[in-house]
Amino acid sequence: MGPVPQSSDAPAAPAAEPEATAAAPRPRPPAVRATLVASAVALLLIVAIILGSRMLRNFDSALLPYAVATVFLAFGVTYRYTVWVSEPAARRLLRQGWRTLFSRENFRKAPTALPRMIATYLGFQKFLGARSTARWAAHQLLFWGCILAAVITFPLTWGWFTFTSATGPGPSYEMRIWGFKIIGFNSADVIGWALFHGLDLAAVLVIAGAGYFLWRRLRDRTATTGQRFGYDLVPLLALIVISVTGLLLTFSAVFLHGGGYEFLALLHMVSVVFTLIYLPFGKFFHIVQRPAAVGMQLFKYSARQDEKLFTCRRCGELVDTAPYVENLRGTMRDLRLDFDEWAEYCPRCKRVLRGSAYLTRVKRGFK
């Protein structure tokens, strides 16, 4: 029906505008570039594991499947990230973020902006509090639990951390990183206990947070609307399985004299490996995406400091910062959305102008 619209599904043309091609004189297809970059990162990690574990001397072969999974993780995350940032919208915002960060104005006017944003936005996630206090609290538990677990386990599986005792069975231990002694501690005191039970503490935090979200996914009608099992529930179940099997390992060691330990260890390992490999492709990818958003914030913050604001051409209402509107118009042109001029009007004026056009040209007086 109606006139034939202009084709908008043309393949991504790299020569859309000179600005877009300046950075990449001979662009490769994103998939090829992503494979190359991801392979390089995975290879780099393998080299880092070998060197960090002092030519595998400190490498714990029992943890080999975990280490292999982290190599796959590095490949997957880098691949997905590279493909993601090659899309016009992400590429442009990311570039603007970095440009702002390294700009002289940023260093001169707002040197603390980035650390502040990292703390409030990525660390304490204040924006989640604006969505819901309960979700913020649960996410904080989940977040800090995962951070703690990652900080402990990744270097351990790579053979970067070692705990050795000069006195045989302890209780005095030394913690070494890359073979260098960092601290000595008594495994019987509080610090020693916390160090050896860090993963149990992390598991408790994660179970509390993920448990709340799972409950919400089953009961809350806002959450259940349009939720997908693979995207919304699997990540929570994975985290809970990892944490519960991890805690059961401690339970087995303390109370069952190691009963069922091998089976539990296998179950734990399978769940961790699955989760690490799944991470780049589902909901967990927000862990990688979210930090990039700090660049967007900095980009807007910096322009607001300089009062580079853009107001609606019709009503004078604030639209956003001027560099942001320019950036969005560029993104729209990249995507062949040739009505980018429309971005200079606020959403309400767009609706009102469409209403006026309908009123005057389609159905006079709405009769």
Place this chain on the structure above:
Amino acid sequence: MMGRTIFIDPGRCIGCQACVSACRECDSHRGKSMIHLDYPDEGRSVASLPTVCMHCSDPVAPCAEVCPADAIQVTPDGVVQQADTTRCIGCANCVNACPFGVPKIDLAAKLQMKCDLCYDRTSHGLAPMCATVCPTGALFYGTLEELRTERPGVEVADSFTFGDTVVHTGVAMVVPADKVRWPVPGGLPVIEVNGVDVR
């Protein structure tokens, strides 16, 4: 145009705001209304225009295309969902790129929200909240055949012009049968504002 969709007839809208109130009851954004009710010629005319998400099909969802975080998903049945809460970074690209001025944003929560055709209802065969309560039929939900059974000979448009670009949508608008002009002007280029030439 989607098979079952909303048909908007601004000529029937009396500006009663029933749709605005009902929209708040939608489970996917409880307490917040996503429908817009504007008065294009305020002070001179009682004309009012309800705006729901038009669920653009070609180009597919400009809001999703300009999203840097891949937060806006389009379901296989053509419904453009509101931003995934996990991914949305609150950059407002979608808000300012949408040719129909549909998405809303909560800057403190860094979250975009928009009409998702009451997906919790429409995916189960129920009509969206707004169309359910509209007393005049300005918002009708169903197939074109069902609309024509109620309103014989009615003509609808599902394409809009914005400058040289034509945007085809999943939601359609009623246009006068005697002067079907394809596509419907979307407001760009801006020619006049309330009678004042702004060219």
